[in-house]
Amino acid sequence: MNIQKPSIPKGTRDFGQQDMAERNYIFETIKGVFRTFGYSQIETPAMENLSTLLGKYGEEGDKLLFRVLNSGDAFGKVDLDGFRDGEGRINSVALSKEVCEKGLRYDLTVPFARFVVQHQNDISFPFKRFQIQPVWRADRPQKGRYREFYQCDVDVIGSKSQVNELELVQIVDKVFSLLGVNVLVKVNNRKVLTGFAEISGFPDKVVDITVAIDKLDKIGLDNVEAEMREKGLDDRAVAVIRQILALSGSTEEKIATMRAMMNGGSASGLVSETGLKGLDELEELFGLIGAAGVSCPVETDLSLARGLNYYTGAIFEVKAMDFSIGSICGGGRYDNLTGIFGLPGMSGVGISFGADRIYDVLKGLDKFPKDLKTSTTILFANMGTSEMKYILPVAKALRDRGIAAEVYPDPAKLKKQFDYADRKAIPFLSITGGNEMEALQVNVKNLVTGAQESFAKDNLDGIAGFLSL
């Protein structure tokens, strides 16, 4: 027999029972919160048609798609020589399109958009959905970056109301409060960023200006200005940006100052209708947050620019306050996600919880509940066939009450059975032998406290009560 040393593809992971217990704890917590806000779960196939995926994640994203070889005689009908360049080398990109029609899901957003368009007649809008499934990316694996990882997305599509943005903030607040993690929610608005570019006189420089704002803390005002001039911004633009960088005070005060600037009060005197609209949205959102009551801090961060080519309104990012790691949650509003699939004018907003980072935060802060480890409450030791048969109905009756009970399958040495209970962290052990059988009793020992007690075999209330200690 050909013996193979077992391994898994790089960048992928096995999850053992402890990992699963901890990951399920995170997912169940998040799901529970999603459900109280009226979001429903959907699932989409792991494989999507490549035509659905290609071109949605930029050129770099296309390269990171895992492609699935067509089944059957994939190469039989392909003219391979037609895919050679002048030097006879095969063009892998072009050939792979020919022999692969399907690819693995790269994120949950594009499949969601495809789902909404495909099932639009069966969906009640606004459509509030969540989705928790793995995605696959042919990224170079490194610490904390995997080729298979779960995404955990919540989105609402078909409503422009800021109530949806509020709900996402409330969801974040509730999830991390349940997980015991202090977080800071940062909010920005793409329209405000557009407004900054417009009142600077360089409406097409949104990215450069946002990057410049982001760098203030790291490189200082002088260097930011120098960089902006390198990007081709003029004195007037730099003057406006200096005003932006000098913004201070509470969120309300910042919004008021920005409103004056967007209204012609900046160094350029230019007006930005888009910027004013963005400020209206921001102001409305903070008003709703105040009315609804949110316990975690929420603040504007004008340097926040994730997914700049994608978002059209609110932008969110969530940071853990007591643990140093990148953002653990993020998202924003997109106005035309489903347009590419033939359904224009659908505005949506969503956020994605980063399960792996949240896992790292909970591990780092030791926030996992202590009782996650134990899957089984009581192990019945196997003292021989007749003793085991005596105990089987007791184990069954406990399970029927929802108590996890194991019967050790083999009449092994007691030491071995003890070790099994120990390694699985099973807190109760029943060693019920001939004496107990004669007395129609069951013995139960609390392995943590050492306390033990004998119960009549049919005193299930008594046994269950002892096990709940």
Add this chain to the structure above:
Amino acid sequence: MNIQKPSIPKGTRDFGQQDMAERNYIFETIKGVFRTFGYSQIETPAMENLSTLLGKYGEEGDKLLFRVLNSGDAFGKVDLDGFRDGEGRINSVALSKEVCEKGLRYDLTVPFARFVVQHQNDISFPFKRFQIQPVWRADRPQKGRYREFYQCDVDVIGSKSQVNELELVQIVDKVFSLLGVNVLVKVNNRKVLTGFAEISGFPDKVVDITVAIDKLDKIGLDNVEAEMREKGLDDRAVAVIRQILALSGSTEEKIATMRAMMNGGSASGLVSETGLKGLDELEELFGLIGAAGVSCPVETDLSLARGLNYYTGAIFEVKAMDFSIGSICGGGRYDNLTGIFGLPGMSGVGISFGADRIYDVLKGLDKFPKDLKTSTTILFANMGTSEMKYILPVAKALRDRGIAAEVYPDPAKLKKQFDYADRKAIPFLSITGGNEMEALQVNVKNLVTGAQESFAKDNLDGIAGFLSL
């Protein structure tokens, strides 16, 4: 913009909120039972190395594996002409091995074996695991057969005790009792089948003899005999098989008759030690089933032969009694699953729940709980900004009590908001306007009964009580 008509690969499915609610109901029920028996969940990557998968499912299975194209320049370094046959045609099988190192999981058993061997030093044996994940097969899609479907496997490895077989029967019993489906559990034993072949004098004809036994009901005794003679069995063998076909009575009686036959009492006078061992196992299992108490019928079926090349002891199959469909659950014992990965002598036993068929049975018998449909308990209509701000803390407080509450995001016409509640089957609606605000009240209407009541805004106990009606 290039508009694409959205679709998904053939043989795959989207699951909407109703599907998910129903599927989750099945999975949560099964998981809950697994947990009370002390089984823990694991997950393995969707992609396995093809070296792990190839050769494990027979030649036909190899063809049905979905292969994942190597990322990067998959074809750049491959000498394609080296894969041509005499007529210049590309050998797709050979080339695909060169350009694909990974494949999608085909079942959960081989990844489980790989997992056990890879993590053997971290595992406490006997290792009781369950796993619920999708698998992928490039089968021709047809009604009830998909290219992506969930498997739901429970196995214990590292113990030869029949207590494990008992537990699987108990698990089946409990799961289907919770799901409200009457089932029949059929049991056979591979060693008994081997014994039949041995006392027939044709130890290598296990498959032919088992098929013959299976055909008795369909084609009658004469035709079975004719077929057996075609397969090369002689008079003596036919005489023994006639004795097997004539077996009747209770399980105990059948086992006693078979024991006499295996002990030299058959028409051939041959003895089968393996057959006797199989009968010991069957007898022990039925003894345990009697001692533990199992509510569904369990019977021996000597024609049961699923996975004959694979199983070495018990073989199980579960049928729904009141709904016509193939087996909804099946499995058995395998003695050397991990040997191919370098860990010999590990005996295990497991069963797999067929989620799609169980779904069809529950649909067909109308056994899904009626309250699965409703994800949201109460919709707060949006009567305008100030009314909405008034209601937000009430919605929040209800959610904090675990009640699913939605606030309609837009101040749309009431008809539209009503329709939304109706389509989502939300049972309670709050229309709280200016009058209620002035009175510091909240109005709640039961859309099913028509009953409505007003509560003081802070009387959350009252509101929650009304919602629990």
